[in-house]
Amino acid sequence: MTGLEQPVVTVHYTDRALTTLAMHLARTTQGVTRLQPQLARRAAAVARNTLGGPYHPDASAVSISREEATITVSVRLAIKLDPPPLRTLDAVAARINDAITAVTGCPTVTSLTVIDIEPPTSDLTLAIPAE
Amino acid sequence: MSTSPEHGLPCGRDSLSVWENARNDTHDQHEATCPYCQGVYEQFRILAIASDPYLAQAITAPTSLIATVMRTVLTELRPGRPLPIPSDAGPAFITDTALAAALRAALDTDPAVITHRCRIDTVDVPETARSAPNTPTQQPTPLAVQLSVAVSYEHYTRHGESVVRTRVIDTGRNLFAQQIDTVDIEIIDVFSTEVNR
Numbered sequence: 001m002t003g004l005e006q007p008v009v010t011v012h013y014t015d016r017a018l019t020t021l022a023m024h025l026a027r028t029t030q031g032v033t034r035l036q037p038q039l040a041r042r043a044a045a046v047a048r049n050t051l052g053g054p055y056h057p058d059a060s061a062v063s064i065s066r067e068e069a070t071i072t073v074s075v076r077l078a079i080k081l082d083p084p085p086l087r088t089l090d091a092v093a094a095r096i097n098d099a100i101t102a103v104t105g106c107p108t109v110t111s112l113t114v115i116d117i118e119p120p121t122s123d124l125t126l127a128i129p130a131e
Numbered sequence: 132m133s134t135s136p137e138h139g140l141p142c143g144r145d146s147l148s149v150w151e152n153a154r155n156d157t158h159d160q161h162e163a164t165c166p167y168c169q170g171v172y173e174q175f176r177i178l179a180i181a182s183d184p185y186l187a188q189a190i191t192a193p194t195s196l197i198a199t200v201m202r203t204v205l206t207e208l209r210p211g212r213p214l215p216i217p218s219d220a221g222p223a224f225i226t227d228t229a230l231a232a233a234l235r236a237a238l239d240t241d242p243a244v245i246t247h248r249c250r251i252d253t254v255d256v257p258e259t260a261r262s263a264p265n266t267p268t269q270q271p272t273p274l275a276v277q278l279s280v281a282v283s284y285e286h287y288t289r290h291g292e293s294v295v296r297t298r299v300i301d302t303g304r305n306l307f308a309q310q311i312d313t314v315d316i317e318i319i320d321v322f323s324t325e326v327n328r
Contacts, residue, residue, distance in 0.1 A: 036206065076210075081233060085225075085306050086218070093220035113213055114225040114307075116206045117232040 015064040022073050023059045025095045031088030035061035036076045036115040071108045078116035140167040217308050227251040237302040243286035248279035254312050275313035281320035
């Protein structure tokens with residue numbers, strides 16, 4: 001023993017930290033228009049803000065589960081049709097998988113559910129001028 | 132001027148109540164002379180100068196407001212059934228309502244067709260073979276699409292059904308790698324594009 005060994009440092013990322021990370025990565029991926037929390041979970045997030053916020057309501061569109069060493073991230077989101085949706089989904093999953101694996105060292109599986117589509121600018125209702 | 136997180140002023144007054152008094156022009160003797168309260172008054176005055184012209188304007192809601200709100204509400208309350216999307220990056224799903232929206236968007240580009248209803252069902256898949264969310268292996272389920280459309284009698288040809296079917300199948304396959312086996316089309320109305328011009 002030299003007494004100079006590096007101390008063992010254990011870093012643990014909470015589910016909340018991983019949720020916020022995944023939320024940020026998903027929202028900033030090209031082709032993603034918004035995250036889509038369930039209504040009840042959005043309400044819970046708002047209520048949580050009054051107790052210990054700040055907590056972004058969009059984060060409730062993300063859930064984290066851990067099974068042994070694997071972290072599973074589930075994200076509900078709305079996307080555009082351009083860029084191609086499959087490319088968008090692959091990009092979101094890759095970004096989240098890579099980032100969470102990098103910070104935690106755990107294999108990560110990201111499960112995405114497309115809840116809504118933002119049609120391209122052909123949304124006719126937007127073209128109707130206000131009366 | 133500094134305020135505490137609870138909106139308290141150094142003089143003991145609450146900045147929100149002082150702000151409210153400024154708004155209602157009901158200040159008392161203290162607020163008329165206190166520098167902290169006067170600071171709140173000054174902030175209110177500056178904001179009022181900037182915001183009053185806008186507050187005086189009549190608000191006209193866009194006609195699309197209700198549709199936009201209802202679409203958001205219905206999306207949240209009726210998210211639809213998840214359909215698996217094959218992906219190398221991990222499990223992915225699209226709800227049948229979202230896929231229907233994508234098909235509608237594709238059909239909307241055809242001026243000869245107005246889509247009224249788009250319903251998506253799975254084809255002959257036993258309950259036990261249907262994938263639940265978060266299961267590791269995801270294979271696309273064959274789908275059947277039922278469309279109700281109105282068609283333009285100037286532009287819709289006798290090959291129109293074939294065009295619609297092809298567009299639906301291609302959209303499902305190219306955008307979301309979905310296998311659409313059946314496209315049933317019900318023409319419920321005809322319209323004239325000339326009238327709308």
